[in-house]
Amino acid sequence: MDITCMEIPGKSKDIKVIKSKKLNWIKTKVTDIKSISPKVKIFTLETEKKIHIEPGQHFEIKLISASGYEAQRSYSVISNFSDTNKLCFAVSKINNGEVSEYLHEKLEISHNLYIRGPIGKYFNLNKICKSVILIAGGIGITPFIFYLRQKNFDTKISLIYSAKNQKEYLFRKELEDKNKLHKNFNLIVTLTKEFERTWKGLNSRINNEIIKSVTNKHSPLKTQYFVCGGSNFVENMSNILMNLGIDYKDIKLERFGP
Numbered sequence: 001m002d003i004t005c006m007e008i009p010g011k012s013k014d015i016k017v018i019k020s021k022k023l024n025w026i027k028t029k030v031t032d033i034k035s036i037s038p039k040v041k042i043f044t045l046e047t048e049k050k051i052h053i054e055p056g057q058h059f060e061i062k063l064i065s066a067s068g069y070e071a072q073r074s075y076s077v078i079s080n081f082s083d084t085n086k087l088c089f090a091v092s093k094i095n096n097g098e099v100s101e102y103l104h105e106k107l108e109i110s111h112n113l114y115i116r117g118p119i120g121k122y123f124n125l126n127k128i129c130k131s132v133i134l135i136a137g138g139i140g141i142t143p144f145i146f147y148l149r150q151k152n153f154d155t156k157i158s159l160i161y162s163a164k165n166q167k168e169y170l171f172r173k174e175l176e177d178k179n180k181l182h183k184n185f186n187l188i189v190t191l192t193k194e195f196e197r198t199w200k201g202l203n204s205r206i207n208n209e210i211i212k213s214v215t216n217k218h219s220p221l222k223t224q225y226f227v228c229g230g231s232n233f234v235e236n237m238s239n240i241l242m243n244l245g246i247d248y249k250d251i252k253l254e255r256f257g258p
Contacts, residue, residue: 025114026051028087033109037168040092040139041104042078045113047085052118053077055125055147056226056254059087059117063099071098076143077118082150087115090170092139123226123254126150131221133214134159135206135237137229140256141170144228148175153182156221158214161187162206162233165194188214208240215244228254 028045035041062072075089093104107113125132125147132155134144141161151157163169169191179187188210190202202210215223225246227237234255241251 023116023119025116028113028115030107030109030111030113031086033107036090037170039168040090040170043089043091043103043107045087045089045115047087050083050085051087052083053079053087053146054082054118054120055150056123056143057118057120058143059089059115060119061099061103061113061115063102073097073099074119076146078142078145078149080149090139090142090145123228123252125226129222129224130154131156131218131223132158133211133218133223133225135211135225135227135229136161137206137233137237138163138168138256139170140227140229140233140254142228143254144226145171145174148178148185153178153184156184156218158186158188158218160206160210160214161189162229163189163191165191166196166199186214186217206237206240208243211237211240212244215246223250225251226254227251229256231255 026047028047030043031046032044033041034044056076058074058076060072060074062070064070075091077087078090079086079088091100091103094100123143125143134147134157136144136159141163144159148157148159159175161175166172169189175187175189178185188202190204190206190210191199192203192205194203204210225241227234227241229237234253238251238253242248
């Protein structure tokens with residue numbers, strides 16, 4: 001079984017569409033599928049040659065049915081290395097999500113996928129200053145995982161991460177280990193729908209007070225802000241940052257959809 005992909009330009013007003021050389025389809029083989037939460041699986045795809053990937057870039061996957069119907073989505077890479085032939089994607093299963101439901105329910109190890117990428121210069125996390133604040137909602141954590149795996153933490157980094165509950169707190173051990181190990185990394189997690197007493201942390205949505213307290217810790221450094229999550233989440237976080245007086249030129253947004 002083969003699945004193909006193609007690039008489609010972003011239409012959101014905060015996304016820059018940059019012309020680039022044509023990318024060819026790359027044939028990959030699915031070598032591993034692992035569940036990391038009730039709704040999220042990591043798919044590992046292997047290519048013949050190594051690919052260089054910058055943090056924040058993504059790949060396109062396109063599905064084609066027997067009748068010729070097509071559906072495509074973008075997925076951020078969470079691999080361990082920037083030069084690799086093993087590409088990992090964390091995909092959340094979304095109700096009525098054509099691509100995500102297929103990947104979760106139909107895709108099997110040894111199947112072939114055609115993907116195209118890496119794509120994206122706008123959300124490139126390597127092009128940042130010495131101070132950065134990452135704000136993630138749900139599966140929007142994925143581009144930041146790849147970025148954090150490449151860092152030696154000479155940059156001052158804060159990650160504000162909102163998830164529903166402990167089961168959907170993705171990459172928990174990895175993030176908390178980094179928080180303990182690196183003094184330049186500050187992890188703030190809030191779980192909005194966690195009712196178990198075992199959770200002692202924040203339980204509100206990311207709000208003005210949370211973001212302001214983090215930005216104060218980065219003062220007076222020149223700071224860049226990266227926000228990733230669903231459309232409503234990104235819109236809300238953008239409004240909070242702007243209301244705090246953050247220059248829009250220092251804010252990069254990436255929206256995830258079904």
